[in-house]
Amino acid sequence: MTTLNFPANPTIGQAFTTANKTYTWNGYGWAISSSAPQTISTLNVSTLTISGSSTINGAIILTTGTIFGNIIPLGTPADTSLLNNNPAIVTWTTGTMVTDAIDNLNELLGKLIPPSPPVFPGTSVLSIPVLPSTAMRMTNFAQTNNTTSGSKQLAAGTGLTNYTRSSAYATSNIANVGPGTTGTVSVVVNAASAGSRNIVAGTANTGTYGSLIISNNVDYGTVSNKTTGFWTSFNASAAGTVTQGWNEIYLTDTAGTATNTVGWYYDASTPGTPQITQTSFGPTTVATAYSSSVPHYTSAAQWTAVVTANRLSGDMYPTSDTFFTTTAGGVFAAPASLTYTAAGITTPLARNLYVASGSITLTSTVGINNATAVGTTGPVVSVDNGYAVGSLTLNPGHNVLTINTSDTSKPNENNIVVGTFGSGGTSSAVRVGGLTATATPATGTIAAWTSANSLAVSDATIVAGIIKSDKTNYSTGYLPAGPNLTGQNSIQYITFRITRAATSKFNIALTGKITGCYVAMPGSGIDTTAASTNGWITPTVAYAGAGVPGTAGNGSNGCAVGGIMTTGSSVTQSVTVTFGTESSSNSTNNYIYVRFVLNTGDTITALSFPNPTN
Numbered sequence: 226m227t228t229l230n231f232p233a234n235p236t237i238g239q240a241f242t243t244a245n246k247t248y249t250w251n252g253y254g255w256a257i258s259s260s261a262p263q264t265i266s267t268l269n270v271s272t273l274t275i276s277g278s279s280t281i282n283g284a285i286i287l288t289t290g291t292i293f294g295n296i297i298p299l300g301t302p303a304d305t306s307l308l309n310n311n312p313a314i315v316t317w318t319t320g321t322m323v324t325d326a327i328d329n330l331n332e333l334l335g336k337l338i339p340p341s342p343p344v345f346p347g348t349s350v351l352s353i354p355v356l357p358s359t360a361m362r363m364t365n366f367a368q369t370n371n372t373t374s375g376s377k378q379l380a381a382g383t384g385l386t387n388y389t390r391s392s393a394y395a396t397s398n399i400a401n402v403g404p405g406t407t408g409t410v411s412v413v414v415n416a417a418s419a420g421s422r423n424i425v426a427g428t429a430n431t432g433t434y435g436s437l438i439i440s441n442n443v444d445y446g447t448v449s450n451k452t453t454g455f456w457t458s459f460n461a462s463a464a465g466t467v468t469q470g471w472n473e474i475y476l477t478d479t480a481g482t483a484t485n486t487v488g489w490y491y492d493a494s495t496p497g498t499p500q501i502t503q504t505s506f507g508p509t510t511v512a513t514a515y516s517s518s519v520p521h522y523t524s525a526a527q528w529t530a531v532v533t534a535n536r537l538s539g540d541m542y543p544t545s546d547t548f549f550t551t552t553a554g555g556v557f558a559a560p561a562s563l564t565y566t567a568a569g570i571t572t573p574l575a576r577n578l579y580v581a582s583g584s585i586t587l588t589s590t591v592g593i594n595n596a597t598a599v600g601t602t603g604p605v606v607s608v609d610n611g612y613a614v615g616s617l618t619l620n621p622g623h624n625v626l627t628i629n630t631s632d633t634s635k636p637n638e639n640n641i642v643v644g645t646f647g648s649g650g651t652s653s654a655v656r657v658g659g660l661t662a663t664a665t666p667a668t669g670t671i672a673a674w675t676s677a678n679s680l681a682v683s684d685a686t687i688v689a690g691i692i693k694s695d696k697t698n699y700s701t702g703y704l705p706a707g708p709n710l711t712g713q714n715s716i717q718y719i720t721f722r723i724t725r726a727a728t729s730k731f732n733i734a735l736t737g738k739i740t741g742c743y744v745a746m747p748g749s750g751i752d753t754t755a756a757s758t759n760g761w762i763t764p765t766v767a768y769a770g771a772g773v774p775g776t777a778g779n780g781s782n783g784c785a786v787g788g789i790m791t792t793g794s795s796v797t798q799s800v801t802v803t804f805g806t807e808s809s810s811n812s813t814n815n816y817i818y819v820r821f822v823l824n825t826g827d828t829i830t831a832l833s834f835p836n837p838t839n
């Protein structure tokens with residue numbers, strides 16, 4: 226063994242060199258003077274006890290530097306099972322350095338201990354979920370700034386979505402964060418603390434502390450689905466109230482960092498629902514077509530609506546310039562919408578425009594639907610101020626009659642749909658006149674119908690697509706104003722002409738209530754067989770089964786096949802008419818006439834002459 230023969234009675238600072246190593250006396254012991262750790266390849270000491278100081282060969286040794294573990298091997302343990310009895314770390318040997326062994330143990334423990342919760346705020350982003358998705362624009366005024374982080378003033382007309390209409394707020398959760406054993410969590414609103422909690426170990430931190438809410442303070446293993454008993458976590462959020470104007474909030478934890486800052490504008494203005502008042506609503510361009518002497522508006526007509534509106538803004542106003550919107554109603558198309566510019570309103574809007582007083586006059590053109598109908602209500606106009614929508618249904622003050630002269634979905638004097646039966650002719654039936662006031666008049670006086678001409682007292686009408694016994698005064702309460710029909714007979718008639726050759730059968734399909742129905746083919750043999758009724762036979766009676774109908778023919782004026790036509794009740798029916806062995810090819814100009822008898826209260830709302838079904 227190497228002997229270290231230190232000098233006796235050294236003085237402070239005295240150096241002694243041996244075996245390529247220098248020692249310096251510091252007054253207490255000999256310290257190795259080298260700046261780098263010294264390596265001793267072999268040190269054979271039977272007993273080495275260092276407790277403040279040690280003596281080797283009579284000299285005191287004090288180590289003032291660091292003994293590095295990486296120069297100390299594990300060696301051979303007394304219990305060799307530590308190395309050989311199914312060890313967890315199979316790479317250790319007696320020569321493995323202590324530092325390496327400790328590093329291996331640290332890695333092993335890292336695999337055994339479950340992950341800790343992320344340090345506050347983790348990846349959570351603070352937000353106020355109730356902020357609206359609909360953008361608004363700021364009006365022209367100086368906004369209140371409750372924050373201390375600089376000016377928040379938005380220029381008039383600038384859009385924003387970070388606003389609320391309530392003083393109350395509630396943030397999102399900063400969820401499942403830690404450390405759950407220490408630190409102070411706080412909520413800061415407009416640079417002032419609005420609540421805090423000193424986090425303590427365990428799960429007793431849940432609660433409300435001012436505006437701060439701590440929740441779900443649990444063992445983190447129940448959240449991460451890992452081993453429990455190691456970590457705790459918690460959620461943090463805030464809820465409270467603020468004053469009108471700009472505000473901001475963030476959460477912070479002294480054991481972590483602060484969240485992002487959320488800013489928003491609390492809009493406390495209450496302009497209310499816009500109020501719309503009708504000033505006028507009437508025709509400005511008149512375009513009409515007649516039916517049964519009664520005028521109806523066509524789609525070429527135009528009306529004008531004039532209204533006033535107020536309460537157009539609060540602190541904010543909508544991002545859409547089209548604040549005046551419309552929908553169709555009654556017989557009217559949707560009026561023209563209006564922008565602020567079209568309405569003569571300066572933008573950006575002033576704050577609380579027409580809230581306390583005043584209103585704006587709005588004028589819009591209104592078209593007529595291309596339809597056959599009657600309406601007593603008008604279209605709907607609406608004003609949106611961003612806080613509420615005010616609406617008004619325009620009132621025309623009259624029954625408004627309209628017509629689409631090409632519409633075949635409703636009875637039309639000049640266009641009743643005819644099926645494909647027979648040959649030649651036309652695809653529609655038309656109204657005829659000139660007949661006397663009986664159910665079965667002589668057909669020699671039949672004349673073309675002119676819709677604008679005055680009615681005979683026994684003529685029924687087709688008004689707004691409805692065939693009826695009509696005693697209405699259209700000169701008052703109706704637009705366009707029409708004739709006064711109060712002097713008409715109670716029992717009225719209407720006759721249609723079908724032009725089709727080679728026809729012995731067809732159907733009459735209708736919805737409504739009638740008093741009677743008759744058909745005729747002037748010039749055919751039925752003029753003779755039904756001479757007692759001027760050649761008219763009826764589908765309200767069944768066909769006798771053979772020959773040509775008529776009391777002088779097969780003995781009956783009935784011509785219905787497969788069921789007779791119902792009278793006196795409101796029904797939808799389609800009845801087959803037969804001329805037996807007679808054909809329209811034998812009638813004058815291949816004409817077939819269908820005549821209806823209508824008493825008070827009788828109407829037909831749908832009529833056509835389809836192919837025969839029997």
